[in-house]
Every structure is written in structure tokens, then in C-alpha cells.
Amino acid sequence: MNRRRFLIAACACALHLAAMGSALAGPAVRPALRRGGGPLGSATSPPIASGASGASGAGPSHAPSDQPVPGSKGSRPPLDDDLAAQQMPGADEADTPSNLDAAVRDYLSKMRRFDSPHPSDITLPPQRIPVLRAATDRLGRLERTVGHGFFYLLGFDEAVRIARGYPAVGAFSPQELALIDELFHADASAYGFMGMKPLNSLTATIPAREVYKVPGMGNFVYQGEPRATWETIRRLLGEDVVLTSGVRGIMKQFHLFLTKAATNGGNLSLASRSLAPPGYSFHGIGDFDVGQRGYGARNFTSAFTTTPVFARLEELGYITLRYPQDNMLGVRFEPWHIKVATA
Numbered sequence: 001m002n003r004r005r006f007l008i009a010a011c012a013c014a015l016h017l018a019a020m021g022s023a024l025a026g027p028a029v030r031p032a033l034r035r036g037g038g039p040l041g042s043a044t045s046p047p048i049a050s051g052a053s054g055a056s057g058a059g060p061s062h063a064p065s066d067q068p069v070p071g072s073k074g075s076r077p078p079l080d081d082d083l084a085a086q087q088m089p090g091a092d093e094a095d096t097p098s099n100l101d102a103a104v105r106d107y108l109s110k111m112r113r114f115d116s117p118h119p120s121d122i123t124l125p126p127q128r129i130p131v132l133r134a135a136t137d138r139l140g141r142l143e144r145t146v147g148h149g150f151f152y153l154l155g156f157d158e159a160v161r162i163a164r165g166y167p168a169v170g171a172f173s174p175q176e177l178a179l180i181d182e183l184f185h186a187d188a189s190a191y192g193f194m195g196m197k198p199l200n201s202l203t204a205t206i207p208a209r210e211v212y213k214v215p216g217m218g219n220f221v222y223q224g225e226p227r228a229t230w231e232t233i234r235r236l237l238g239e240d241v242v243l244t245s246g247v248r249g250i251m252k253q254f255h256l257f258l259t260k261a262a263t264n265g266g267n268l269s270l271a272s273r274s275l276a277p278p279g280y281s282f283h284g285i286g287d288f289d290v291g292q293r294g295y296g297a298r299n300f301t302s303a304f305t306t307t308p309v310f311a312r313l314e315e316l317g318y319i320t321l322r323y324p325q326d327n328m329l330g331v332r333f334e335p336w337h338i339k340v341a342t343a
């Protein structure tokens with residue numbers, strides 16, 4: 001068994017952050033956060049109601065299910081995804097160390113309130129919002145048409161072809177395709193996402209032979225180390241552990257990311273704090289999410305760290321968190337995200 005050391009940054013690890021703050025918040029983070037304009041939008045975002053983000057899935061109607069994902073057409077999408085993320089009540093800068101640089105403090109506060117707009121956020125121009133909504137809705141119809149299981153693996157070219165051939169979906173408009181192309185090829189650090197980009201081709205596909213459909217979970221994992229890691233976790237933890245999200249192709253990630261942006265006024269920065277922009281998600285090459293059976297939406301909060309599943313994973317010490325607490329990648333704390341892939 002390939003045991004991995006379980007790394008989790010201690011909450012507000014002050015010394016670590018102070019060192020990283022001077023290294024990253026200066027030349028790398030600050031220009032991106034302060035950027036006032038660009039082809040995709042500007043930081044002069046329209047006011048957004050603080051509760052608007054709730055529409056993205058924190059409500060009870062969006063609670064993720066531990067039940068198998070139906071693959072049939074027309075059924076409700078599986079809410080296994082990071083769209084179900086919830087901000088912890090009361091998360092603010094009160095518990096950030098006071099000796100940090102003001103920019104780092106601001107960054108940490110923003111990340112803990114990841115689902116709220118921030119003055120530095122980059123938002124799509126208002127005239128592009130209808131196109132954003134149209135593309136998001138079309139992807140939703142496409143997912144319902146092809147089935148949720150198949151949609152996880154769907155590539156761009158096939159998505160365009162299927163949309164064109166099914167009146168229930170309808171062809172992507174040139175404006176929608178332009179937005180998709182532009183978002184995929186944009187440097188996401190311009191709106192605050194500082195992670196790596198493991199997938200650089202919009203037309204990348206996922207061969208069926210490279211993935212394994214996990215029985216009873218409705219999700220796929222990649223063959224090889226990801227599958228071995230999941231099966232080891234499952235064997236050691238038993239029925240308690242569920243695979244909440246596995247392989248996500250580029251179109252699945254687009255649907256998640258655009259949905260999050262569309263339900264938050266086109267705010268790309270806010271969306272990217274919860275969901276890696278398309279191409280940047282390691283779900284595209286091997287990572288997966290796990291949860292505690294029966295824990296529902298709380299699997300997507302930091303409360304997951306209080307579950308027996310998390311405790312056991314930590315005790316076993318062979319997983320690594322990709323997005324620890326107070327990471328400097330522009331991504332909220334994701335204790336449920338299991339790092340497998342390397343890129």
C-alpha cells in the first residue's frame with residue numbers, strides 16, 4: 001500500500017503564513033487581487049446580496065445525497081459536488097493572528113468567508129451575464145439529457161456535437177462558445193485562483209478504459225493509484241465512508257463553475273474560491289472527495305473534520321490534503337478533498 005503522509009496545516013499556522021505571506025501575497029497574490037480590469041471583467045462588481053450565494057446549494061433542497069447517483073435522463077443532478085459547500089457561520093477575521101501583514105489578514109478573511117463577495121473580486125461585465133446564464137442553462141439541459149454519470153466524462157467536442165443534435169439542449173451560440181473558450185484559456189490568477197492547471201486542452205477527453213465506476217456511488221475514479229487509494233480507504237473504513245465526488249471532465253467542471261458564477265452575479269473570484277476553474281481541477285486527473293455516510297451537506301463544511309471518517313483517515317496517515325486550512329492558493333479549506341494526482 002502506498003501510504004501517504006497526512007498533511008494538514010494547523011489552523012491559522014501563523015509562522016508558516018507569515019513566511020508564505022511575504023513570499024506569495026507580495027509579488028504573486030497582490031497584483032491578482034488588486035487587478036481592476038481585464039478581458040473577463042473588473043473588480044467594480046455590482047452589489048450582491050449577502051445571501052445570494054445560498055442559491056448555490058447550501059439550502060436543504062441541495063443537500064448532497066449518499067444515495068447512488070441515478071444515471072437516468074431527466075433526474076435531478078447529483079449534489080455530490082463542491083457546489084454544496086457551506087461557509088461556517090461566524091467565519092471572519094476575528095481568529096486570524098493579529099501580527100500578520102494587512103494584505104494577508106484580508107486574504108485569510110476572504111477565504112474564510114469564501115462564499116461572500118469581496119471588494120477585490122473580479123466579475124464578468126453585465127453585458128456578458130445573459131451569455132453566462134444561457135451557457136449554464138444549456139449545460140444543465142445537456143447533463144439531464146445525457147445522464148449524470150455520462151456527463152462526468154463528457155468532453156468539449158462531444159458536448160458541442162450532442163447539444164447541436166438534441167433540440168432539448170440546443171446548439172451552443174457563438175457567444176457561449178467564446179465565453180467558454182475565453183474562460184478556459186484565461187489565467188485564473190487574474191481573479192484570484194492560484195493553483196496549478198493540470199489540464200491545458202479544452203478538448204481533452206477521458207477514455208472510458210481509464211476510469212472505474214464505483215459501485216453504488218454513481219461516481220468514477222481513475223484506474224491505477226486513484227482507484228487503489230479509494231479501495232484501500234473503503235476497505236479500511238468500511239460502509240462509513242462514501243465517495244462524494246470523483247472524476248470530473250472539463251464540461252462537468254464548467255457546469256459547476258459557471259453555475260456558481262451565474263448564481264453570484266458573474267463573480268468569477270467567488271466561484272473560484274469554492275470550485276477550481278475548468279482545467280484547474282485535480283478531479284480531472286485523479287483526486288476525489290470523500291464523506292461520512294449520512295452526514296449530508298455537512299460533508300462539505302469544515303465540520304467534516306469532526307467525523308469518525310476524517311479521524312480515521314488522519315490516523316491512517318496516507319492521504320494528503322490539497323487545500324489545507326489557510327492555504328495560499330485562493331481556495332477554501334477542503335478537508336474532504338483527497339489528493340492523489342500529481343501534476
Ligand SMILES: [Zn+2]
Pocket residue numbers: 082245283287288289334336337338
Ligand atoms: Zn474535491
